[in-house]
Amino acid sequence: MTETSDIIIVGGGIAGITVALELLEAGDKRHITLLDRCRADEFGGLARWAFGGMSLCATPQQKRLGIKDSPDLMLKDWRSFAEFEPEDYWPERWAQDYAENNRSLVYDWIIRRGLRFIPAVQWVERGLYAPGNSVPRYHVLWGTAKRLTDTLISHLEQAAARSSSKLTIQFETTVKALETTGGSVTGVQATNSAGDTKSYCAETVIVTTGGIGGNIPLVKKHWPKNWGAAPGNILNGNHPYNDGALHEATSQIGGAVTHLDKMWNYAAGVPHPQPSFDGHGLSLIPTRSSLWCDHLGKRIGPMPLVTGFDTNFLCQQVAQQEKPWSWHILNYRIARRELAISGADHNPYIRDRQAIRFIIGMLRGDPWLIDTMLSESDDFIAAGSLDELVQKMNGRTDSPYIKAHTLRDTVETYDSQVKRAPKQWNDDQVRRLQHLRQWTGDKIRTCKYQPILDNKALPLIAIKTHLISRKSLGGIQTNLHGQVLNTEGTVIPGLFAAGEATGFGGGGASGKRSLEGTFLSGCIHTARRLAETLLEQRTDT
Known part of the structure; x- marks a missing residue:
């Protein structure tokens, strides 16, 4: 059985939705078929769960805060973190295009749709050994990415109703293979929820299926060599449908798939208390004032x-530990002020746009999150004393690795530094806390040099964490038109790609490290560039 369209979009995440929306709103009369593995109520993919942070430069928010930023400065920082290789022509071109055009292609486009960002701009990925963000750039969507997703879907439905073209969306449809004729891609093979297979034919096929982070065996296969062997237990912080199937299909027809060993994993994940799939994990934003310890304490x-400087470095250090878990040692006061979890569900005041509760939580600390995790997660442990904490920690591992005297020495050594006068500080973590607290956005979320063994800050807390998969920094190689290239660098006729499937452009636009927040915005950026190309083709013909 065969169905025919003019354009096929494989994947209903932000990138796929954006391409379809751009075409419909421009009055493109071609028939678009969007194929998505999710159910209709899951339309939008991983973005429904996402926090909604974006790396943007030269914005009104930055100007109001006195942040002097520019595309040139962003590109300089980007190249520093990326450490591009000489052969990374297209990744670097995409990076340059993002730096120069993120204001118009992403920020302004979002604002025109009635969305807005929280006024405070966060400062993430400041850099450790290599300079990162030299100024704050991390803009958070008011309503999280869930609101972005709902808004774009609403606009898509409205555009489809107004358009003289036809938009067909097929949910619960899995694409595993690309069809070719005479060297051109002419369609896909897909299977529906009943197991029936059919061919969809079109002169234009667009891949927007995400990365490989939802396929843990594939993540381990491409594990970065300089991180050592992949840990036995890696949590899945992605969407299980991001399995790399279309990467493989692209490779099978000669397409270039590059830099799959470049990953944006996180170093502090915990199993989701209400998992949606096997291995489902939550990505913590680790507290800065806690101690990050190995399996021995x-x-x-x-x-x-310390988080906030170089996520790649954190992952590499955790991956090289003897055991596949690590411990965060803190107290309730630190957790209340500093603990955060990435994603919409664990940031309800932002997701639901509850301004007063959000502001109160930022100023005073909010016990809701830590109380929820202590009650729902076995990997969040509370105790009234250090000896009790050690006993409970050892109960969460296959052997009593931690000795009370070892952990006590670790904590007391740190606390003695915190209690000294600032002129006598000689601890790198304390010095970095001092640096973090110079920026208002970090100051209100970072304790003022809080000792861990403090009777006024009890209970003591230990959090057992694992590495967790997140984003793919590599993928299908594309030129700036979104056209997929073969291994010789030549365009494969009829095949396009956007979003995380392309490593957010060119098969690896972020290089070795992301400046953070280049993912959701990267989906919009690459999708709009691709749509521009298709609209130009329509005009030419």
């Missing part, structure tokens, strides 16, 4: 691990 070092 010793502080990981020699450089202490």
Whole structure:
């Protein structure tokens, strides 16, 4: 059985929705068929769960806060973090295009749709050994990415109703293969929920199926060599449908798939208390004032691990530990002020746009999140004393690795530094806390040099964490028109790609490290560039 369209879009995430929306709103009369593995109520994919942070430059928010940013500065920072290789022509071109055009292609486009960003701009990925974001750039959507998703879907439905073209959306449809004729891609093979297979034919096929982060065996296969062997237990912080099937299908027809060993995983994940699939994990934004320890209760070092500077470094250090888990040692006061979890569901005040509750939580700390995790997660442990904490921690592992005297020495050594006068501080973590607190957005979310063993800050808390998969920084190689290239660098006629499937452009636009927040916005950026190309083709013909 065969169905025919003019354009096939494979994948109903933000990138796929954006391409379809751009074409319909421009009055394109071609028939579009969008094929998505999700159910209709899941339309939007991983973005429904996402926090909604975006790396943007030269915005009104930055200007109001006195942040002097520019496309040139962003590109300089991007190249520093990316560490592009000489052969990374297309990834670097995409990076340059993002830096130069994110304001118009992403920020302005979002604002025109009635969405807005929280006024405070966050400062993430500041850099450790290599400079990262030299100024704050992380803009958070008011309503999280869920509101973005709902808004774009609503606009898509309205555009489809107004358009003289036809938009067909097939949910619960899985595409595993591309069909070719005479070297051109002419369609796909797909299977529906009943197991029936059919061919969809079109002169234009667009892949927007995400990365490989939902396929843990594939993540382990492409594990970065300089991180050591992949841990036995890696949590899945992606969408299980992001399995790399279309990467493989593209490779099978000669398409270039590059840099799959470049990953944006996170170093502190916990099993989801209400998992939606096997291995489902939550990605913590680790507290800065906690101690990050190994399986023996010793502080990981020699450089202490502190979030906010270089996520790639954190993952590499955790991956090289003897055991596939690590521990965060803190107290309730630290957790209340600093703990955060990535995603819409664990940021309800932002997701639901409850401004007053959000502001109160930022200023005073909010016990809701830590209380929820302590009650729902076995990997969040509370105790009234250090000895009790050690006993409970050992109960969460296959052997009593931690000795009370070891953990006590670790904590007391750190606390003694915190309690000294600032002129006598000689601890890298404390120095970095001092640096973080210079920026208002971080100051209100970072405790003022809080000792861990503090009777006024009880209970003590330990969090057992694992590495967790997130984004793919590599993928299907594309030129700036979104056209897929073969291994010789030549365009494959009829085949396009956008979003995470392309490593957010060119098969690896972020290089070795992301400046963070280049993912959701990267989907919009690459999708709009691709749509421009298709509209130009329509005009030419």
